Amino acid sequence: MSKFTFPAIAVAGAVIGGLAVWGFDRQGGGVERAQVESIVHDYVLAHPEILPEAMEKLRDRESGKTVTANRDAIVTPFGSAWAGNPKGDVTLVEYFDYNCGYCRASLPMIAKLIAADPKVRVVFRELPILSAESRIAARASLAAAQQGKFASFHDALYAGGPVSDASIAAAAGKAGVDLSQPGFTKTADAEIAKNMETAAKLGLTGTPSWVVGDRVLSGALPLEDLQKAVAAARAG
Incomplete structure (x- = not known):
């Protein structure tokens, strides 16, 4: 079994199959299709680095559809839960x-992003998944947001x-x-629901997770990665 996961294999199959069908339609014969399949197959084996890139583009395309369908629920802040x-012009x-802990570690990165980019808006969404205390904290945070005191509570907690x-x-x-x-x-x-x-x-x-433009990102990311995502959303 190769090091590629099932999604990677699926992407490779889609690439090979799609190009083969294209070649078949253009050439109009089964022999030509087999030739195209062989060429594409050999190319993918010689250049396996295209698979992660293809997978990333596939994920971005699918997640982009979901973001578009749920944009209001994603980017509209609850009360003052924004910065x-x-x-x-771009909402992160x-x-x-x-x-x-990774969310805590991301605080200075978010502050630097806002300081460096006067056109970005950051929206904070509660996703209390780690413990019962997480939900209690989320309720208190939402109360703070409703009362226009989210930032002070957020930093203090x-x-x-x-x-x-x-x-x-x-x-509080x-x-x-x-x-x-x-x-x-x-x-x-x-x-919260x-x-x-x-x-x-x-x-x-998991947390932190990010949505910027039509992209979904995961984990504690360096400032440069989020700035690139913001720039891409702005350009797009």
Whole structure:
């Protein structure tokens, strides 16, 4: 078995089959089709580096369709859960969990991105998948967003160490967030459920995950990678 996964093999098969059909249609005969298949087959074996590139383009194309179909649910912030230019020409969306160390590590990178690009807007979406405390923190964060205090709460909670009832309360106190609003839990849980549903459609499997333009990216990425994605979205 080669090192390529089933998706890679599928892509190779699609490339070979598609080009072979093209050659068959142009030449009009089974012999010619077999010749084209052989040529393409040999080329792919000689240049296997084209498979990851083809897979990436295939993933981007499919995820782009999903982003387009769910754009409002992705890019429309909940309350004040955004940063940067409110009228930015490119929106970068982060799906995050307060218990995610990589999300915490991405904070300075996001700040640098905003400082370097006055036309970008960043939207933060709660995706509490790591623990029960993650959901409690997400509810508090959404309360902060509803009260126009998301940024203060967000920074305070990440700076407060491991997420716990005490650190959530301390961050809320520091940001001046009222966590006792009656009935808000239902609103927060509805927002979280919407984010979970959208994340599933996008194929997100962890945090942080990003959507920029029509692309879906995963993991703690360096600033340069996100800047390239923003530039590509702007150019596109």
